[in-house]
Amino acid sequence: MGHRITLKQLQKMKGKEKIVMITAYDALFTSIFDPYVDMILVGDSLNMSFSGREDTISATIDQMIYHAQAVCSKAEKSFVLFDMPFGTYPDKETALKNAVRAYQETGVDAIKLEGGREKSEIIRYLSENAIAVFGHIGLKPQSVRSEGGYSIKGKSEAEKQEIIENALLLEEAGAVAIIIEGVKPDVAEAVTSAVSIPTIGIGAGVACDGQVLVWSDMLGFFDEFMPKFVKQYLDGGSLVKEAVQNYASEVKSGKFPDKEYTY
Ligand code: KIV
Numbered sequence: 001m002g003h004r005i006t007l008k009q010l011q012k013m014k015g016k017e018k019i020v021m022i023t024a025y026d027a028l029f030t031s032i033f034d035p036y037v038d039m040i041l042v043g044d045s046l047n048m049s050f051s052g053r054e055d056t057i058s059a060t061i062d063q064m065i066y067h068a069q070a071v072c073s074k075a076e077k078s079f080v081l082f083d084m085p086f087g088t089y090p091d092k093e094t095a096l097k098n099a100v101r102a103y104q105e106t107g108v109d110a111i112k113l114e115g116g117r118e119k120s121e122i123i124r125y126l127s128e129n130a131i132a133v134f135g136h137i138g139l140k141p142q143s144v145r146s147e148g149g150y151s152i153k154g155k156s157e158a159e160k161q162e163i164i165e166n167a168l169l170l171e172e173a174g175a176v177a178i179i180i181e182g183v184k185p186d187v188a189e190a191v192t193s194a195v196s197i198p199t200i201g202i203g204a205g206v207a208c209d210g211q212v213l214v215w216s217d218m219l220g221f222f223d224e225f226m227p228k229f230v231k232q233y234l235d236g237g238s239l240v241k242e243a244v245q246n247y248a249s250e251v252k253s254g255k256f257p258d259k260e261y262t263y
Contacts, residue, residue, distance in 0.1 A: 005038055005079045007109065007132055007176055013038070014198045019210025021081075021200055022218070025050050025067045029215060030074040037078050039200075041212060042068045042108070044083045045141070048224075049216040055144045059085040061098050065105050072107035081134060082108040086142045089113050092125040099131045112179060114140040116166025120173040127174030135170035137163055137191075138204065139182025152203075154187035167191045167199075179212065180204045182229075203229035 013019050021039040024030040025046040033040060046067055047059040061084075068082050082102045089095035099111050110132035113119060123133045138153045154160045164187075167178055177198045180188045185205025192199045192207050201208030216222040219236040226232075250256035 004075065004077055004109065007079070010038065010079055010177065011198060014196070014209045019198055019200060021210055021212035023212070023214045024071050024075075027070045027074045030071045030078075033215070034075055034078050038210070039079045039081060039212075040071055040075050041081045041112070042071050042083060043214065044085045045214050047085075049214060049222045056141050057086045057145060061085060061088050061101060065101065068102065068106035068108050075107075079110070080106075080108045082106065082111045084111050084113045089119070089122055092122050095122045095126060096129055096131070099126055099133075100129075103131065110134055110176060112136055114142045116163070117169050120169045123170060123175050124173040127176075132176045133174065134177045134179060134200075135167070135175040136179040136181065137166050137170070138180045138187070141181070150182065152182050152184065154183040160184075160187045160190065163187055164190050164194050167195050171195045171197050180208060203227060 020037045023041045023043040044056040044059040047056045088098040112134035114136040182203045188204035189207035198209040200210040217230045219234045220232045221236045
């Protein structure tokens with residue numbers, strides 16, 4: 001059993017070494033990713049790529065705990081981050097109750113919640129109660145229905161200043177790091193130099209202290225839609241389709257199992 005990267009180690013990487021984060025939702029892929037990344041996010045994106053829903057809104061705290069337990073069982077060296085699903089942090093007490101469940105029922109190292117100014121007092125309360133909290137600003141996927149879709153944030157100067165202000169408020173409230181999603185690169189760059197905690201970007205350009213991608217996007221398994229920021233490092237869907245086609249045709253033809261695969 002290795003030792004997981006600590007929060008202190010992650011924070012020291014700011015400005016010195018880029019932080020690598022990937023999502024994972026199960027034990028199998030966690031054990032594959034773990035040696036090569038610094039952090040694993042049990043993201044509520046699992047509601048789309050794992051559960052087949054249209055957005056992240058219907059993910060529940062029980063589902064997230066189930067997946068986080070699986071991830072934690074195989075995360076030996078990576079720091080594990082738990083995504084608080086929609087509706088589980090509307091006020092301080094509810095947020096603390098659910099964050100405590102995440103800590104006590106899984107082995108995660110920190111939790112993440114979406115929001116800026118409007119969530120800063122909740123983040124302060126969680127921090128005062130020994131919960132390490134990552135903020136998530138810019139494009140917030142849990143706002144997809146209330147905003148009527150996904151859109152890039154920080155396009156105007158006023159919006160850019162608002163995002164920087166939100167980041168500073170989160171840091172002041174005790175957030176230990178910030179995810180910045182779907183912003184112009186100059187916005188992420190300004191946030192990264194304004195705060196002293198690490199910033200991890202997704203669709204936010206190269207200036208962030210680290211990067212995160214959803215595993216099924218970057219390995220080519222999820223092709224329902226592909227945002228511009230996703231680089232596919234593998235055409236996993238095609239490879240798996242070909243393998244399953246071969247298996248099916250060998251079973252149909254009676255070629256599998258031959259002697260080699262028979263007792
Ligand atoms: O749920 C998730 O995978 C996320 C990333 C998009 C940062 O929150």
